[in-house]
Amino acid sequence: xxxxxxxxxxxxxxxxxxxxxxxxxxxxxxxxxxxxxxxxxxxxxxxxxxxxxxxxxxxxxxxxxxxxxxxxxxxxxxxxxxxxxxxxxxxxxxxxx
Numbered sequence: 001x002x003x004x005x006x007x008x009x010x011x012x013x014x015x016x017x018x019x020x021x022x023x024x025x026x027x028x029x030x031x032x033x034x035x036x037x038x039x040x041x042x043x044x045x046x047x048x049x050x051x052x053x054x055x056x057x058x059x060x061x062x063x064x065x066x067x068x069x070x071x072x073x074x075x076x077x078x079x080x081x082x083x084x085x086x087x088x089x090x091x092x093x094x095x096x097x
Contacts, residue, residue, distance in 0.1 A: 018085025025078035033069025
């Protein structure tokens, strides 16, 4: 079974307090769902049409696990705490086998 990855890129942050509240809730929700943080921070370099934005990469053992974690009550609570405090691009991508 292929692993799955959450790739989250922060386009802008308008409310750092909301982002901090999200982070306090999201981290435990993601790890409880089996997610492992592989990278997080501002991109070291960006080419082509990229912008040096904060990026988070999280690995899950399966696509089903990644989707279930995103839909979990704990993660949904984190999203409510974030509200419109940041503009993000979040994708769940299945890994190559």
